[in-house]
Amino acid sequence: MSETLNQFCQRSLDTVQLEGLKRQLRLIESPQSSVVQIDGREYQNFSSNDYLGLANHPGIKEKVLQTMEAFGTGAGASPLISGFQTPQNELQMALADLKGAESALVFHSGYCTAVGTIPALFEPTDILIIDKLCHASLIDGARRSGAKLRVFRHNDTVDLEKKLKWAASQSTTPGTKDGNHIGIIAESVYSMDGDHAPLKQIAALKHAYGAWLMIDEAHSTGLFGKHGAGLIQEQGLSGQVDIQMGTLGKALGCSGGFIAGSKLLVDFLINKARSFIYSTAPSPMVSAAALASLHITTSEEGEHLRKTLFDRIQTFHEAVGEPWRNPIGGTASGLHQKAGLTSPILPWWVGDAEKAVRLSQALMDRGLFVPAIRYPTVPPNTSRLRITLSASHSSAAIENLVKQLVHCHEQLNPCS
Numbered sequence: 001m002s003e004t005l006n007q008f009c010q011r012s013l014d015t016v017q018l019e020g021l022k023r024q025l026r027l028i029e030s031p032q033s034s035v036v037q038i039d040g041r042e043y044q045n046f047s048s049n050d051y052l053g054l055a056n057h058p059g060i061k062e063k064v065l066q067t068m069e070a071f072g073t074g075a076g077a078s079p080l081i082s083g084f085q086t087p088q089n090e091l092q093m094a095l096a097d098l099k100g101a102e103s104a105l106v107f108h109s110g111y112c113t114a115v116g117t118i119p120a121l122f123e124p125t126d127i128l129i130i131d132k133l134c135h136a137s138l139i140d141g142a143r144r145s146g147a148k149l150r151v152f153r154h155n156d157t158v159d160l161e162k163k164l165k166w167a168a169s170q171s172t173t174p175g176t177k178d179g180n181h182i183g184i185i186a187e188s189v190y191s192m193d194g195d196h197a198p199l200k201q202i203a204a205l206k207h208a209y210g211a212w213l214m215i216d217e218a219h220s221t222g223l224f225g226k227h228g229a230g231l232i233q234e235q236g237l238s239g240q241v242d243i244q245m246g247t248l249g250k251a252l253g254c255s256g257g258f259i260a261g262s263k264l265l266v267d268f269l270i271n272k273a274r275s276f277i278y279s280t281a282p283s284p285m286v287s288a289a290a291l292a293s294l295h296i297t298t299s300e301e302g303e304h305l306r307k308t309l310f311d312r313i314q315t316f317h318e319a320v321g322e323p324w325r326n327p328i329g330g331t332a333s334g335l336h337q338k339a340g341l342t343s344p345i346l347p348w349w350v351g352d353a354e355k356a357v358r359l360s361q362a363l364m365d366r367g368l369f370v371p372a373i374r375y376p377t378v379p380p381n382t383s384r385l386r387i388t389l390s391a392s393h394s395s396a397a398i399e400n401l402v403k404q405l406v407h408c409h410e411q412l413n414p415c416s
Helices: 006-016 058-071 079-083 086-099 110-121 135-147 157-170 198-207 264-271 282-297 302-321 353-365 397-410
Strands: 037-040 039-046 102-109 125-133 150-154 182-187 210-216 241-246 256-263 332-334 345-351 382-386
Touching: 006 302, 039 397, 058 086, 058 282, 079 382, 086 182, 086 241, 086 282, 102 110, 110 135, 110 210, 110 241, 110 256, 110 332, 125 157, 125 210, 135 182, 135 256, 150 157, 157 182, 182 198, 198 210, 256 264, 282 302, 302 397, 345 353, 353 382, 353 397
Parallel strands: 125 150, 125 182, 182 210, 210 241
Antiparallel strands: 037 039, 102 256, 241 256, 332 345, 345 382
């Protein structure tokens, strides 16, 4: 007798459970904020990507209500049928202006952006070279393209150049029947380690080898550069990155993803990116919310929020004692990040998945919500608590987090 669907699911879940990797949804009963309610209890929230605290901003909510009155709740169709409305158009123009690009295109999510854009641009005759720690959406997009995929060691430009040399040796004339293109894909700020990419060196290699460069600014848009344009802009590289990707669901506090680049690139994606073509357009309310968020991040209020966030990051680093600082790539417990690095993502290394869950639960018992991150989100045996800070956190809350984190870590001795 063949295995039923439910038997298959149960067998698979049992295996995940034995490996200490089973995950489940956790219901948040309140708006996203530095304090959230779970099962009727309030917790200090150190798990969200809402870095500027905009997800529950009253001005953004007011704009959503106004837009609902004017445009309703749904777009009604895909953008190419009848779903392209004024709020989405205004948002795309604002994103292009922020990124210093000719044009921009909005997708439903960062994942849809990646899995639509990469397969549209790259084919099996092409070669894609991607950073080892790129987000799953970028990896999935690269795989779906069918291009020859090569992975370079994280932030290692020597290894990147080695692979570019190999790709160049394989390359034939682009644009011909048997020709190919070389693509480089990386992030500006990495989602699990919070470290920054060597963007200037990567851009130089892109020019040297005639590659197309795609940089995902999911975790830097809104935080770095003039008006929060991102690390690309901060480092003066806006004209050197062919494909700028970003999301609206992190520092901007909304939802969606986007590509910014040349008008030709955007026109191409409108016609070729399947996740754009075959999806109902984003709700006008969501587009209006993101536009209102952009207006805040590019204003004096946005500058104040960024300064507050960076002050809170400094508070965290100062509160963490030297015994708990460890080099990135090491295996000792504690914070794996350079002192002074401006990143709201702070990985507290544990290693073992079960021990990371125990540490997270110990903090939960003390009113601190810091989920454990395990495989497959991170490589095996690299489980950690992914601490994220927001401009809405107080200095006292951050100091208490560090105090409780060190206490629980020592009490549980998770790496013994």
